[in-house]
Amino acid sequence: MSLKVAIVGMGGIGNRHAQVYEKRQDAELVAVCDIIQEKADRAAERYKTKAFYSVKELVSSGLQIDAVSVCSAGKENGGDHHLPTMELLEAGYPVLGEKPISNEIAKAREMVALAKRKNLRYGINLNHRFTPAALRAREWVQQGRLGELNIINMTMWINNPNETSPWFHIRALHPHSLDVMRYFADDVAKVHAFFKRGPKKDGPDGRRVCWSNVQANLLFKNGVIGHLTGSYDAGGSYGLETLEVVGSEARFVLRDACEHLEFYPRSSRQVETYSYLGGMMGFNETFDSRIGRWVEQNIQKVKPEEIDASGEDALKVQTIIEAVIESWEKGTVVTL
Numbered sequence: 001m002s003l004k005v006a007i008v009g010m011g012g013i014g015n016r017h018a019q020v021y022e023k024r025q026d027a028e029l030v031a032v033c034d035i036i037q038e039k040a041d042r043a044a045e046r047y048k049t050k051a052f053y054s055v056k057e058l059v060s061s062g063l064q065i066d067a068v069s070v071c072s073a074g075k076e077n078g079g080d081h082h083l084p085t086m087e088l089l090e091a092g093y094p095v096l097g098e099k100p101i102s103n104e105i106a107k108a109r110e111m112v113a114l115a116k117r118k119n120l121r122y123g124i125n126l127n128h129r130f131t132p133a134a135l136r137a138r139e140w141v142q143q144g145r146l147g148e149l150n151i152i153n154m155t156m157w158i159n160n161p162n163e164t165s166p167w168f169h170i171r172a173l174h175p176h177s178l179d180v181m182r183y184f185a186d187d188v189a190k191v192h193a194f195f196k197r198g199p200k201k202d203g204p205d206g207r208r209v210c211w212s213n214v215q216a217n218l219l220f221k222n223g224v225i226g227h228l229t230g231s232y233d234a235g236g237s238y239g240l241e242t243l244e245v246v247g248s249e250a251r252f253v254l255r256d257a258c259e260h261l262e263f264y265p266r267s268s269r270q271v272e273t274y275s276y277l278g279g280m281m282g283f284n285e286t287f288d289s290r291i292g293r294w295v296e297q298n299i300q301k302v303k304p305e306e307i308d309a310s311g312e313d314a315l316k317v318q319t320i321i322e323a324v325i326e327s328w329e330k331g332t333v334v335t336l
């Protein structure tokens with residue numbers, strides 16, 4: 001079977017989704033949609049498919065569409081997702097949304113609730129966990145190779161000088177880091193966070209509007225303790241993320257999502273190192289693996305609650321993010 005897909009929002013990332021679908025034998029891009037007609041037309045020409053200029057037109061076209069990618073952006077890179085996602089879910093289409101699910105938690109809840117009410121598959125492109133290296137590390141955890149988990153530390157930074165709001169950095173980037181942390185350590189119970197605005201010559205007080213650096217402590221429901229270091233003022237050259245998970249018997253370090261995985265036993269010096277597991281060479285390829293998984297799960301017609309990196313998972317990370325913000329604003333530990 002070939003999954004017939006459409007994409008709403010034809011910016012850089014909508015085009016990235018299109019390139020993934022185009023390469024796959026089991027997917028066919030049957031429509032693209034953008035409220036900017038020129039973008040929809042250009043994409044339709046490029047991928048030899050049909051152009052639409054609104055979700056309403058798309059859903060009333062009579063075209064057979066099995067699933068839709070929503071790649072809009074908006075405030076904090078998530079402000080525009082709510083409208084097209086609600087329209088598509090209401091019309092009965094499974095949706096793979098971009099992250100953050102929404103920059104507003106109430107809207108994220110509505111989207112997840114509607115997908116549930118309609119019994120529709122709803123996934124989010126939380127692509128950082130879709131790597132052979134993360135899968136291998138998770139197997140180690142599940143097999144008990146690390147013993148009991150004690151600590152999980154994540155550093156994720158990129159050089160992003162853009163400013164859209166004070167909470168742009170934490171809301172737009174850290175769905176990724178917190179999703180990977182949840183993937184290994186499960187749900188969060190409490191958070192405590194500090195932020196710092198980076199310097200900017202022409203900023204209001206010589207600083208960025210955006211709280212561009214964060215340190216957050218996390219207590220997971222299973223007792224694991226964790227820490228997130230995040231920044232939009234770092235990176236730029238090499239090194240996007242480093243994850244370290246420490247158990248009673250061993251620890252592992254996963255560098256740059258897919259590139260290097262190291263296993264350090266507690267009681268010996270026999271370190272295991274793996275590079276580019278499964279042939280995945282860089283972060284960009286996580287679009288292929290994540291979207292590929294979405295296609296496969298739709299073809300298999302899995303139950304909505306079985307979707308990997310679901311809307312519900314994305315809502316949970318956004319809830320952690322709002323607690324991180326509240327902790328800084330109130331100067332307290334916040335219980336989720």
Ligand SMILES: NC(=O)c1ccc[n+]([C@@H]2O[C@H](COP(=O)([O-])OP(=O)(O)OC[C@H]3O[C@@H](n4cnc5c(N)ncnc54)[C@H](O)[C@@H]3O)[C@@H](O)[C@H]2O)c1
Pocket residue numbers: 008009010011012013014033034035036039053054055071072073074077078080083084098099100125126127172
């Ligand atoms: N998963 C990742 O690794 C990753 C990486 C980068 C960006 N992103 C996410 O991808 C998303 C898109 O980013 P981008 O840089 O391509 O944004 P962009 O602004 O370049 O493109 C968004 C497009 O959506 C269109 N649009 C908005 N509302 C619409 C609607 N209701 N109907 C039809 N079209 C609509 C806009 O006209 C625009 O062309 C963002 O949410 C961003 O956070 C994800």
